[in-house]
Amino acid sequence: MNGTLTTSGWVDVLQTLPVMLAGLKYTAVISVTSMLASLVIGLLVTAMRLSSHASLRVLAFAYVQLFRAFSTYVYILFIYFGLAAFFKINMPPVEAAILALSLLNSAYVSEIYRSAIVNTDHGLHEAAVCTGLTRGQAFMHATLPQAARIALPSLVNQFVVVLRDSSIVGVIGVADIMFVASKAASVRYLQFEYYTAVACVYVLLVFAISKVGDYFERKLAPP
Amino acid sequence: MNSSNPRLDWATVWANLPSFGEAALTDLYIAGMGFVLACVVGLVIAAMRSNHSGAVRSPAYVYTQILRGVPLYVLILWLYFGLSSAAGIDLSPVTATVIAIGLAASATTAEIFRAAFAAVDPGQIEAARAMGLRRSQIYTHVLLPIASRVAIPPLGNVVILQVKSATYAAVIAVPGMVYLAQDISMTQFRPFEAYATVAVLLVAIVIALSLLVLALERTLKVP
Numbered sequence: 001m002n003g004t005l006t007t008s009g010w011v012d013v014l015q016t017l018p019v020m021l022a023g024l025k026y027t028a029v030i031s032v033t034s035m036l037a038s039l040v041i042g043l044l045v046t047a048m049r050l051s052s053h054a055s056l057r058v059l060a061f062a063y064v065q066l067f068r069a070f071s072t073y074v075y076i077l078f079i080y081f082g083l084a085a086f087f088k089i090n091m092p093p094v095e096a097a098i099l100a101l102s103l104l105n106s107a108y109v110s111e112i113y114r115s116a117i118v119n120t121d122h123g124l125h126e127a128a129v130c131t132g133l134t135r136g137q138a139f140m141h142a143t144l145p146q147a148a149r150i151a152l153p154s155l156v157n158q159f160v161v162v163l164r165d166s167s168i169v170g171v172i173g174v175a176d177i178m179f180v181a182s183k184a185a186s187v188r189y190l191q192f193e194y195y196t197a198v199a200c201v202y203v204l205l206v207f208a209i210s211k212v213g214d215y216f217e218r219k220l221a222p223p
Numbered sequence: 224m225n226s227s228n229p230r231l232d233w234a235t236v237w238a239n240l241p242s243f244g245e246a247a248l249t250d251l252y253i254a255g256m257g258f259v260l261a262c263v264v265g266l267v268i269a270a271m272r273s274n275h276s277g278a279v280r281s282p283a284y285v286y287t288q289i290l291r292g293v294p295l296y297v298l299i300l301w302l303y304f305g306l307s308s309a310a311g312i313d314l315s316p317v318t319a320t321v322i323a324i325g326l327a328a329s330a331t332t333a334e335i336f337r338a339a340f341a342a343v344d345p346g347q348i349e350a351a352r353a354m355g356l357r358r359s360q361i362y363t364h365v366l367l368p369i370a371s372r373v374a375i376p377p378l379g380n381v382v383i384l385q386v387k388s389a390t391y392a393a394v395i396a397v398p399g400m401v402y403l404a405q406d407i408s409m410t411q412f413r414p415f416e417a418y419a420t421v422a423v424l425l426v427a428i429v430i431a432l433s434l435l436v437l438a439l440e441r442t443l444k445v446p
Contacts, residue, residue: 069429071387073296073394074401074421081408082418086231160291167294171394178297185304192309195301203292210291 009193016184017197023177024201030094030174031163034101038162039155041102042109049114060110067107072165076100080172097169105162112158116151117143149220156213160206167202177201235411236420242403247424250399253320253392254385260325261381265332272337287330295391299323303395316395324388328381335381339374340366372443379436383429390425400424 048060070078080096083089091099120143128138170179178198185194236243271283293301303319306312314322343366351361393401400421408414 065430066426069383069387069426070422071390071425074387074390074418074425077401077404078418078422081414083415085408085412086415164292164294168296168391170296178294182300185308189308191300191304192306195297195305199289199293199297199301202294202297203289206292207288 009188009190012184012188012190013193013197016180016194020177020180020184020197021201023175023180026094026169026174026176027163027166030097030101030169030176031159031166033098034105034166035159035162037098037102038105038109038158041106042113045106045110046113046117049110050117064107064110067104070104072101072104073168073171075104076168076172093169093172093174096172097166097174101162101166104165105158108158108161109155112151112154113147116147116154119150120146149222152220153213153217156209156216160209163205163209164202167198231416232413233416235407235413236416239403239407243400243420243424246398246400246403247428249317249397250386250389250392251428253317253324253389253397253399254382256321257324257328257385257389258382260321261328261332261385262378264325264329265336268329268333269336269340272333273340283333287333290326290330293327295323295327295388296394298327299391299394316392316397319395320389320392320397324385324391327388328384331384332378332381335374335377336370338377339370342373343369372445375443376436376440379432379439382436383432386425386428386432390421 045060045063048056049064051057051060067075076097079100080091080093084091084096124142124146125138128142129135133141167176167178169176170182173179181194181198185191268283268286271279274280299320302323303314303316306314347365347369348361351365356364389399390401392399393405396402404414404417404421407417411417
């Protein structure tokens with residue numbers, strides 16, 4: 001079989017495709033949950049980062065620097081094998097993957113929030129305060145709408161990163177599309193066909209998400 | 224060895240410290256080569272995208288979209304197992320990882336180069352031309368010095384990205400830090416200590432590289 005590409009190989013991939021695509025439900029659950037969690041944790045970290053207490057600022061800075069040094073692969077292994085063994089907790093792989101991706105990406109999300117807030121026109125905030133709004137109201141009505149517009153493209157991009165990074169969860173036994181494909185591929189010695197199919201699925205997914213992101217970016221653009 | 228012993232025992236890691244050093248060097252070698260490859264491919268893509276002909280621009284666009292969608296894990300397995308099964312191309316695990324992380328980062332470097340060259344004031348080039356400099360001289364004496372100043376901070380981030388990406392080499396058994404940690408956690412039942420060591424080493428490498436980039440930025444800064 002070595003060195004040959006046969007039609008039967010691709011037929012085989014097509015026959016397994018439904019099972020592979022079923023694995024996408026893990027990809028969806030893990031990447032969407034992790035993204036939502038990092039949006040919330042990121043908000044917390046950003047609030048600390050922009051706080052008036054120096055100790056909170058330092059803590060948030062350290063958090064961001066720490067998590068930006070790990071790859072998803074290393075962090076998932078650390079949580080699933082390292083922490084689980086140390087605390088003797090039996091964490092299911094899906095939960096471990098969500099925990100790892102959420103913490104890791106919250107560091108990047110908080111940087112996106114921070115740079116969006118820093119890049120807003122502070123004059124609008126001051127003007128809002130001058131017209132009698134409280135600082136909280138000024139943030140909600142003057143700073144946040146601008147910041148959201150700036151942050152959205154980067155957040156969509158970050159979701160793409162989470163989606164791609166989630167493909168590694170097979171190493172801790174989550175039966176996602178890549179896991180299913182790898183198994184089928186090694187049994188039949190059709191690695192090229194199966195991995196090409198997985199790559200195509202990811203390219204299509206990412207392309208679709210980028211297009212949706214572009215659409216919202218246009219909708220939110222100032223007139 | 225008792226796998227259920229919750230107490231920390233760093234003796235295993237301590238005994239393996241020289242191996243960790245060697246493994247870290249393997250990772251750094253992969254990251255370095257991957258960075259060089261990303262720069263070379265990135266320059267080509269950036270040049271193609273600024274070409275007048277659509278026939279040159281569109282392959283670069285398609286390439287970027289594909290590379291943006293394929294997860295690094297999938298790319299590594301595709302190159303290592305896929306090319307071998309379909310075309311009989313047997314890459315060594317290190318080569319496969321270098322190519323994978325190089326290609327994966329090339330879309331980013333292409334964008335960095337494009338932005339850097341766009342940041343050069345056209346007046347500077349006109350002035351150089353008026354003074355009678357040849358095209359190659361304009362390149363080496365005007366364009367590159369100015370553009371490199373713009374490109375160095377984001378390229379520093381790519382170096383750090385490559386260090387993190389290089390950890391994925393363990394999925395095809397390259398004896399880097401992660402592979403060593405997997406070995407220690409399986410043979411010595413010390414997963415927490417082993418993965419924590421990888422994490423600490425990664426943070427140390429990333430901090431050292433960040434400081435290096437910062438120093439370089441300061442040296443190149445226009446007085």
